[in-house]
Amino acid sequence: MDKYSVLEQEFRRKNPLPEFAPGDVIDVSVNIKEGEKERVQVFSGTVIARRGTGLGASFTVRRIVQGEGVERTFPVHSPKIANVEVKTRSNVRRAKLYYLRDLQGKATRLKERMDNREAKS
Amino acid sequence: MADMILGRKGRMTQLFTDDGRCIPVTIVEAGPCTVTQVKTAEKDGYRAVQLAFDPAKEKSLSKPVLGHFKRAGVDPHRVLRELRFEDGSTLPEVGAKVLCSIFEKNHFVDVIGWMKGRGTAGVMKRHGFQGRPGSHGHMCQRRPGSIGMHSYPARVWKGKRMAGHYGTTRVTIQNLEVVRVDAEKNILMIRGAIPGPTGGLVMVRASKKRKPTPAKKG
Numbered sequence: 001m002d003k004y005s006v007l008e009q010e011f012r013r014k015n016p017l018p019e020f021a022p023g024d025v026i027d028v029s030v031n032i033k034e035g036e037k038e039r040v041q042v043f044s045g046t047v048i049a050r051r052g053t054g055l056g057a058s059f060t061v062r063r064i065v066q067g068e069g070v071e072r073t074f075p076v077h078s079p080k081i082a083n084v085e086v087k088t089r090s091n092v093r094r095a096k097l098y099y100l101r102d103l104q105g106k107a108t109r110l111k112e113r114m115d116n117r118e119a120k121s
Numbered sequence: 122m123a124d125m126i127l128g129r130k131g132r133m134t135q136l137f138t139d140d141g142r143c144i145p146v147t148i149v150e151a152g153p154c155t156v157t158q159v160k161t162a163e164k165d166g167y168r169a170v171q172l173a174f175d176p177a178k179e180k181s182l183s184k185p186v187l188g189h190f191k192r193a194g195v196d197p198h199r200v201l202r203e204l205r206f207e208d209g210s211t212l213p214e215v216g217a218k219v220l221c222s223i224f225e226k227n228h229f230v231d232v233i234g235w236m237k238g239r240g241t242a243g244v245m246k247r248h249g250f251q252g253r254p255g256s257h258g259h260m261c262q263r264r265p266g267s268i269g270m271h272s273y274p275a276r277v278w279k280g281k282r283m284a285g286h287y288g289t290t291r292v293t294i295q296n297l298e299v300v301r302v303d304a305e306k307n308i309l310m311i312r313g314a315i316p317g318p319t320g321g322l323v324m325v326r327a328s329k330k331r332k333p334t335p336a337k338k339g
Contacts, residue, residue: 004131004148007308011136031141055135080141 008055013077017084020059022047023092023110028061028074029082040082043072046110048097052076062100069101089113123219125204125326126152127174128309130234132319136300136310146300146310149232151221151325153307157193157201159212168206172219173198174322200322221325222304229328233293234316242287250282292316296331 020026027044045063048071052058057076062069074081090110100108131148138144158171177199179187190197193215206212213219224230244250244265253259265284269277294315301310315323 002132004134007148007303007306007310008134008136033140055137075137075143077137078141078143079137079139 005054011055011077013081015083017076017081018086020047020084020086021089021092022049022095022097023090025087025090026061027085027087028072029084030074031080031082044087045070045072046097046100046108048100049095062097089115123154123156123170123172123204123213123223125172125324126219126221126223127154127172127200127202128152128221128323128325129175130315130317130319130321130323131308133314144300144312145314146312147315149309149311149315149323149325151307151309152219153221154219155195155198156213156215156217156219157190157195157198159215160203161212162208168208168210168212169203170206170213171201171203173201175199202324204326220304221302221307221309224299224302224309224325224327225333226299226302228299228333229296229331230299230311230325231293231295231328232297232311232315232323232325233291234321234323236288236290236292236316237318238288240287241285243284244282247284247287248282296328 024047025045026047027042030041030043032039032041043061043063045061047059048062049060050057051060055077058073059076060071060073062071064070089112091113092110128149128151131150133145133147136144136146152174154172154174156170157173160167160169160171162168173190173195175198177197179197181199182190182197186201187197195216239246243263245252245263250265252263253261255262265282268281268283294313297315298312299309300312301308303309309325311325317323
Protein backbone atom coordinates (compact mmCIF):
# COMPACT_ATOMS: atom_id res chain seq x y z
CA MET A 1 0.00 0.00 0.00
CA ASP A 2 1.39 3.37 -0.97
CA LYS A 3 -0.12 6.78 -1.45
CA TYR A 4 -1.29 5.89 -4.94
CA SER A 5 -3.44 2.96 -3.77
CA VAL A 6 -6.22 5.42 -2.99
CA LEU A 7 -6.50 6.23 -6.69
CA GLU A 8 -6.94 2.55 -7.54
CA GLN A 9 -9.69 2.05 -5.01
CA GLU A 10 -12.46 2.88 -7.44
CA PHE A 11 -11.30 0.26 -9.95
CA ARG A 12 -11.22 -2.58 -7.45
CA ARG A 13 -13.94 -5.22 -7.45
CA LYS A 14 -17.25 -4.07 -6.05
CA ASN A 15 -18.03 -7.68 -5.07
CA PRO A 16 -14.88 -9.18 -3.57
CA LEU A 17 -14.08 -12.75 -4.61
CA PRO A 18 -14.21 -15.41 -1.90
CA GLU A 19 -10.92 -16.49 -0.41
CA PHE A 20 -9.22 -19.16 -2.44
CA ALA A 21 -5.69 -20.47 -2.69
CA PRO A 22 -3.57 -22.68 -4.93
CA GLY A 23 -4.92 -26.23 -4.86
CA ASP A 24 -8.56 -25.19 -4.63
CA VAL A 25 -10.99 -26.38 -7.27
CA ILE A 26 -13.07 -23.36 -8.33
CA ASP A 27 -15.74 -22.32 -10.80
CA VAL A 28 -14.97 -19.00 -12.47
CA SER A 29 -17.97 -17.23 -13.99
CA VAL A 30 -16.85 -15.10 -16.92
CA ASN A 31 -19.04 -12.56 -18.72
CA ILE A 32 -18.80 -13.15 -22.45
CA LYS A 33 -20.13 -10.87 -25.16
CA GLU A 34 -21.36 -12.58 -28.33
CA GLY A 35 -22.44 -9.90 -30.74
CA GLU A 36 -25.13 -8.04 -28.84
CA LYS A 37 -25.88 -10.78 -26.35
CA GLU A 38 -24.08 -11.19 -23.08
CA ARG A 39 -23.89 -14.47 -21.22
CA VAL A 40 -21.94 -16.14 -18.45
CA GLN A 41 -19.45 -18.89 -19.18
CA VAL A 42 -18.10 -21.05 -16.39
CA PHE A 43 -14.50 -22.23 -16.37
CA SER A 44 -13.84 -24.74 -13.63
CA GLY A 45 -10.51 -26.21 -12.63
CA THR A 46 -7.69 -26.20 -10.12
CA VAL A 47 -6.04 -22.97 -9.05
CA ILE A 48 -2.33 -23.48 -9.71
CA ALA A 49 -1.06 -19.96 -9.03
CA ARG A 50 -1.98 -16.62 -7.59
CA ARG A 51 0.28 -13.69 -8.29
CA GLY A 52 0.55 -9.98 -7.75
CA THR A 53 -1.10 -7.49 -5.44
CA GLY A 54 -3.42 -4.58 -6.00
CA LEU A 55 -5.08 -4.06 -9.35
CA GLY A 56 -2.55 -6.19 -11.18
CA ALA A 57 -3.30 -9.37 -9.22
CA SER A 58 -4.23 -12.47 -11.19
CA PHE A 59 -4.77 -16.19 -10.75
CA THR A 60 -4.29 -19.19 -13.03
CA VAL A 61 -6.78 -22.05 -13.30
CA ARG A 62 -5.90 -25.38 -14.91
CA ARG A 63 -8.24 -28.08 -16.14
CA ILE A 64 -8.13 -31.00 -18.53
CA VAL A 65 -10.36 -30.64 -21.61
CA GLN A 66 -10.63 -33.69 -23.89
CA GLY A 67 -7.32 -35.02 -22.62
CA GLU A 68 -5.57 -31.70 -23.21
CA GLY A 69 -4.43 -29.44 -20.38
CA VAL A 70 -5.96 -25.95 -20.57
CA GLU A 71 -4.88 -23.03 -18.41
CA ARG A 72 -6.51 -19.63 -18.16
CA THR A 73 -5.17 -16.67 -16.25
CA PHE A 74 -7.72 -14.17 -14.95
CA PRO A 75 -7.10 -10.67 -13.57
CA VAL A 76 -8.71 -10.59 -10.13
CA HIS A 77 -10.17 -7.11 -10.60
CA SER A 78 -11.43 -7.52 -14.16
CA PRO A 79 -15.14 -6.64 -14.45
CA LYS A 80 -15.41 -9.64 -16.79
CA ILE A 81 -15.04 -11.98 -13.84
CA ALA A 82 -18.59 -12.19 -12.49
CA ASN A 83 -17.94 -14.55 -9.63
CA VAL A 84 -15.78 -17.33 -8.23
CA GLU A 85 -17.16 -20.34 -6.39
CA VAL A 86 -14.89 -22.58 -4.31
CA LYS A 87 -15.78 -26.26 -4.77
CA THR A 88 -13.14 -28.11 -2.79
CA ARG A 89 -9.97 -27.13 -1.03
CA SER A 90 -6.73 -29.11 -0.84
CA ASN A 91 -3.63 -29.36 1.27
CA VAL A 92 -0.74 -28.24 -0.87
CA ARG A 93 2.81 -27.51 0.15
CA ARG A 94 3.80 -24.88 -2.37
CA ALA A 95 2.41 -21.62 -3.71
CA LYS A 96 2.78 -22.46 -7.40
CA LEU A 97 1.55 -25.88 -8.53
CA TYR A 98 3.31 -25.86 -11.89
CA TYR A 99 4.42 -29.44 -11.27
CA LEU A 100 0.88 -30.52 -12.14
CA ARG A 101 1.66 -29.76 -15.77
CA ASP A 102 4.04 -32.69 -15.88
CA LEU A 103 1.62 -35.14 -14.29
CA GLN A 104 -1.30 -37.06 -15.73
CA GLY A 105 -4.42 -38.79 -14.47
CA LYS A 106 -4.35 -40.10 -10.92
CA ALA A 107 -1.05 -38.40 -10.14
CA THR A 108 -2.69 -34.97 -10.39
CA ARG A 109 -5.00 -35.65 -7.46
CA LEU A 110 -4.43 -33.38 -4.48
CA LYS A 111 -5.00 -34.21 -0.83
CA GLU A 112 -8.33 -32.77 0.28
CA ARG A 113 -8.43 -30.53 3.28
CA MET A 114 -10.13 -31.76 6.40
CA ASP A 115 -12.14 -28.54 6.75
CA ASN A 116 -13.66 -28.98 3.32
CA ARG A 117 -17.14 -29.33 4.70
CA GLU A 118 -17.02 -25.75 5.93
CA ALA A 119 -16.02 -24.51 2.52
CA LYS A 120 -18.89 -26.32 0.88
CA SER A 121 -21.57 -25.22 3.33
CA MET B 122 -3.33 29.89 -21.19
CA ALA B 123 -0.49 27.53 -20.52
CA ASP B 124 -0.53 24.18 -22.25
CA MET B 125 2.21 22.64 -20.11
CA ILE B 126 2.41 21.59 -16.49
CA LEU B 127 5.19 20.30 -14.24
CA GLY B 128 4.73 17.13 -12.25
CA ARG B 129 6.23 14.17 -10.48
CA LYS B 130 6.05 10.70 -11.92
CA GLY B 131 4.23 8.20 -9.73
CA ARG B 132 4.23 4.50 -10.29
CA MET B 133 2.47 2.64 -13.06
CA THR B 134 -0.74 0.72 -12.56
CA GLN B 135 -3.62 -0.59 -14.62
CA LEU B 136 -7.26 0.34 -14.94
CA PHE B 137 -10.23 -1.56 -16.30
CA THR B 138 -12.80 -0.12 -18.68
CA ASP B 139 -16.46 -1.09 -18.27
CA ASP B 140 -16.16 -3.66 -21.05
CA GLY B 141 -13.30 -5.34 -19.27
CA ARG B 142 -10.32 -4.04 -21.22
CA CYS B 143 -7.21 -3.41 -19.18
CA ILE B 144 -5.36 -0.11 -19.71
CA PRO B 145 -1.78 0.40 -18.50
CA VAL B 146 -1.38 3.88 -17.03
CA THR B 147 1.27 5.98 -15.32
CA ILE B 148 0.21 8.16 -12.42
CA VAL B 149 1.54 11.73 -12.56
CA GLU B 150 1.20 14.18 -9.70
CA ALA B 151 0.80 17.23 -11.92
CA GLY B 152 0.92 20.71 -10.49
CA PRO B 153 -0.32 22.95 -9.13
CA CYS B 154 2.14 25.35 -10.73
CA THR B 155 2.40 29.08 -10.17
CA VAL B 156 3.56 31.68 -12.66
CA THR B 157 6.60 33.45 -11.22
CA GLN B 158 7.74 35.49 -14.18
CA VAL B 159 6.37 36.63 -17.52
CA LYS B 160 8.85 37.35 -20.29
CA THR B 161 7.77 39.64 -23.09
CA ALA B 162 9.21 40.37 -26.51
CA GLU B 163 9.79 44.03 -25.59
CA LYS B 164 11.68 43.33 -22.39
CA ASP B 165 13.33 39.94 -22.90
CA GLY B 166 13.32 39.48 -26.65
CA TYR B 167 11.00 36.48 -26.52
CA ARG B 168 7.70 35.52 -24.99
CA ALA B 169 7.65 32.97 -22.19
CA VAL B 170 6.23 32.14 -18.81
CA GLN B 171 8.16 30.76 -15.87
CA LEU B 172 6.35 28.11 -13.85
CA ALA B 173 7.15 27.11 -10.25
CA PHE B 174 6.36 23.68 -8.86
CA ASP B 175 6.80 21.73 -5.63
CA PRO B 176 6.61 24.06 -2.58
CA ALA B 177 9.84 24.16 -0.57
CA LYS B 178 10.96 25.46 2.80
CA GLU B 179 12.83 28.73 2.74
CA LYS B 180 15.93 27.19 4.28
CA SER B 181 16.34 24.72 1.46
CA LEU B 182 16.72 27.40 -1.20
CA SER B 183 19.53 29.85 -1.80
CA LYS B 184 19.07 33.54 -1.15
CA PRO B 185 19.18 34.63 -4.80
CA VAL B 186 16.41 32.17 -5.63
CA LEU B 187 14.39 33.28 -2.61
CA GLY B 188 14.74 36.87 -3.78
CA HIS B 189 13.32 35.86 -7.13
CA PHE B 190 10.25 34.38 -5.47
CA LYS B 191 9.92 37.37 -3.17
CA ARG B 192 9.84 39.79 -6.08
CA ALA B 193 7.15 37.70 -7.75
CA GLY B 194 5.20 37.51 -4.50
CA VAL B 195 5.03 33.73 -4.76
CA ASP B 196 5.84 31.15 -2.07
CA PRO B 197 9.19 29.40 -2.59
CA HIS B 198 9.15 26.32 -4.84
CA ARG B 199 11.79 23.77 -5.64
CA VAL B 200 11.43 23.66 -9.42
CA LEU B 201 11.39 26.48 -11.97
CA ARG B 202 10.86 25.84 -15.67
CA GLU B 203 10.17 28.10 -18.59
CA LEU B 204 7.43 27.66 -21.15
CA ARG B 205 7.61 29.47 -24.51
CA PHE B 206 4.55 31.28 -25.83
CA GLU B 207 3.89 32.01 -29.49
CA ASP B 208 3.50 35.54 -30.81
CA GLY B 209 -0.05 36.76 -30.47
CA SER B 210 -1.00 34.41 -27.64
CA THR B 211 -2.22 35.89 -24.39
CA LEU B 212 0.26 35.67 -21.54
CA PRO B 213 -0.99 34.89 -18.02
CA GLU B 214 -0.12 37.17 -15.14
CA VAL B 215 2.42 36.59 -12.39
CA GLY B 216 0.83 34.59 -9.58
CA ALA B 217 -1.62 32.77 -11.86
CA LYS B 218 -2.12 29.08 -11.13
CA VAL B 219 -1.74 26.29 -13.68
CA LEU B 220 -3.69 23.18 -12.73
CA CYS B 221 -3.89 19.75 -14.31
CA SER B 222 -7.44 20.61 -15.39
CA ILE B 223 -5.88 22.21 -18.48
CA PHE B 224 -6.06 18.64 -19.83
CA GLU B 225 -9.14 16.55 -20.37
CA LYS B 226 -9.82 12.88 -20.85
CA ASN B 227 -8.89 11.65 -24.34
CA HIS B 228 -6.52 14.60 -24.88
CA PHE B 229 -3.11 13.70 -26.19
CA VAL B 230 0.04 14.90 -24.44
CA ASP B 231 3.81 14.80 -24.84
CA VAL B 232 5.70 13.89 -21.69
CA ILE B 233 9.27 15.12 -21.18
CA GLY B 234 11.54 13.66 -18.53
CA TRP B 235 15.06 12.54 -17.74
CA MET B 236 15.45 8.86 -18.43
CA LYS B 237 17.04 6.51 -15.91
CA GLY B 238 20.80 6.11 -16.29
CA ARG B 239 22.04 2.80 -17.70
CA GLY B 240 25.75 3.49 -17.19
CA THR B 241 28.06 2.02 -19.81
CA ALA B 242 25.82 -0.06 -22.07
CA GLY B 243 26.51 -2.34 -25.00
CA VAL B 244 25.17 -1.83 -28.51
CA MET B 245 22.21 -4.18 -28.02
CA LYS B 246 20.73 -2.19 -25.14
CA ARG B 247 21.91 1.20 -26.35
CA HIS B 248 21.06 1.04 -30.05
CA GLY B 249 18.87 -2.04 -30.34
CA PHE B 250 21.38 -4.07 -32.38
CA GLN B 251 20.30 -7.65 -33.03
CA GLY B 252 23.28 -9.47 -31.57
CA ARG B 253 23.84 -13.08 -32.52
CA PRO B 254 22.23 -16.37 -31.47
CA GLY B 255 23.12 -17.69 -28.05
CA SER B 256 24.20 -21.13 -29.26
CA HIS B 257 24.79 -23.27 -32.37
CA GLY B 258 28.50 -22.60 -32.35
CA HIS B 259 28.37 -18.83 -32.04
CA MET B 260 31.39 -17.42 -30.28
CA CYS B 261 30.05 -13.91 -29.70
CA GLN B 262 26.56 -12.99 -28.56
CA ARG B 263 26.24 -9.27 -27.89
CA ARG B 264 29.06 -7.73 -29.95
CA PRO B 265 28.42 -5.14 -32.68
CA GLY B 266 30.24 -7.02 -35.47
CA SER B 267 32.16 -5.17 -38.16
CA ILE B 268 32.49 -1.41 -37.69
CA GLY B 269 33.89 -0.51 -41.09
CA MET B 270 34.98 -1.53 -44.59
CA HIS B 271 38.52 -1.94 -46.00
CA SER B 272 41.53 0.09 -47.13
CA TYR B 273 38.95 2.61 -48.15
CA PRO B 274 37.98 4.39 -45.90
CA ALA B 275 40.63 2.87 -43.60
CA ARG B 276 38.93 4.50 -40.63
CA VAL B 277 35.64 4.35 -38.79
CA TRP B 278 32.94 6.76 -39.94
CA LYS B 279 32.07 9.51 -37.52
CA GLY B 280 28.83 8.84 -35.68
CA LYS B 281 29.22 5.05 -35.88
CA ARG B 282 26.93 3.63 -33.24
CA MET B 283 28.96 1.89 -30.55
CA ALA B 284 28.82 0.95 -26.89
CA GLY B 285 29.08 3.72 -24.31
CA HIS B 286 27.19 5.77 -21.81
CA TYR B 287 23.43 5.38 -22.05
CA GLY B 288 20.63 7.12 -20.19
CA THR B 289 20.33 10.25 -18.03
CA THR B 290 19.25 12.22 -21.09
CA ARG B 291 16.17 14.30 -21.72
CA VAL B 292 13.55 12.20 -23.45
CA THR B 293 10.21 13.22 -24.95
CA ILE B 294 7.49 10.65 -25.44
CA GLN B 295 4.90 11.95 -27.87
CA ASN B 296 1.19 11.39 -28.30
CA LEU B 297 0.23 9.71 -25.06
CA GLU B 298 -3.44 9.61 -24.19
CA VAL B 299 -4.80 11.17 -21.00
CA VAL B 300 -6.98 8.50 -19.43
CA ARG B 301 -8.09 10.36 -16.35
CA VAL B 302 -7.88 13.83 -14.81
CA ASP B 303 -8.43 14.30 -11.09
CA ALA B 304 -8.37 18.06 -10.62
CA GLU B 305 -9.01 17.78 -6.88
CA LYS B 306 -6.03 15.56 -6.15
CA ASN B 307 -3.87 17.08 -8.94
CA ILE B 308 -3.50 13.68 -10.58
CA LEU B 309 -3.15 12.81 -14.25
CA MET B 310 -3.29 9.24 -15.47
CA ILE B 311 -1.48 8.84 -18.76
CA ARG B 312 -1.65 5.76 -20.92
CA GLY B 313 1.62 3.90 -21.27
CA ALA B 314 5.10 4.44 -19.88
CA ILE B 315 6.87 7.76 -19.41
CA PRO B 316 10.58 8.49 -18.91
CA GLY B 317 12.35 8.66 -15.57
CA PRO B 318 12.21 7.10 -12.13
CA THR B 319 9.25 7.21 -9.76
CA GLY B 320 9.34 10.65 -8.15
CA GLY B 321 11.25 12.12 -11.08
CA LEU B 322 10.35 15.51 -12.53
CA VAL B 323 8.30 15.38 -15.73
CA MET B 324 6.80 18.03 -17.95
CA VAL B 325 3.44 17.28 -19.49
CA ARG B 326 2.42 19.42 -22.44
CA ALA B 327 -0.37 19.31 -24.98
CA SER B 328 0.69 17.13 -27.88
CA LYS B 329 2.41 19.04 -30.67
CA LYS B 330 1.25 16.58 -33.31
CA ARG B 331 -1.92 14.86 -32.24
CA LYS B 332 -5.02 16.82 -31.36
CA PRO B 333 -7.86 15.35 -29.30
CA THR B 334 -10.24 13.29 -31.39
CA PRO B 335 -13.98 13.13 -30.77
CA ALA B 336 -14.89 10.55 -28.13
CA LYS B 337 -13.73 7.14 -29.28
CA LYS B 338 -16.17 4.27 -29.44
CA GLY B 339 -16.25 1.92 -26.48
